[in-house]
Amino acid sequence: WHEIIMEPILDTLTQSTRPQRRPSQRVIQAIDQFCRQKEWAMNVGDEKGMHHVVNPATVLELGTYCGYSTVRIASLLPPTPIARQIIAWAGLQDKVQLVEEASGDWIPKMRTEFGVETFDLVFLDHWKDRYLPDTKLLEDCGLLRKGSVLLADNVIFPGTPEYLEYVRSSPQYESQYFQSHLEYTKVEDGLEKSVYLD
Ligand SMILES: O=c1[nH]cnc2c(O)cc(-c3ccc(F)cc3)cc12
């Protein structure tokens, strides 16, 4: 459902803003043209090509060289999730690690998988019943430091009462509510900013 909702957002973007990326076929054509007309290079090329395989999902490439075959192979992979396309369209893909797994499974792996010591900011905007358990998980995994900021959306609507109770009553947090409205509506909602005091 979310992918269906997000598709028009991407379409709007691609029709109204300059691309931060080049469609892969134009990249391949440009490299083939250069190597055919100007300077030979050891790419798999446009004749041998990659059309002998269909719909791979997981691929190991041994020998990347200039990335030519990487682009060819990656263009055969299943469509990229919309969020990843929008982030790439904004040219921010090198700054973002997109993890498509449950937060409760991945928070304990942040240090080993991504070398994270502590987070300066955690923006909570996912399943409302995960705000509190994930906050406690972040504490238990030592991923918060003195001054880390938790910024939580929807604390009024749809609402996260257990989380609010916790951060507002815990001596470990200095909490402040910023009243606003549910996005694009006049319904009350707001952000709760909670600074971890350690
Ligand atoms: O599920 C949500 N995740 C993150 N943010 C949300 C958000 O800002 C609003 C809503 C939402 C809005 C209207 C409604 F009638 C029911 C739910 C859901 C989420």
Ligand SMILES: [Mg+2]
């Ligand atoms: Mg939200």
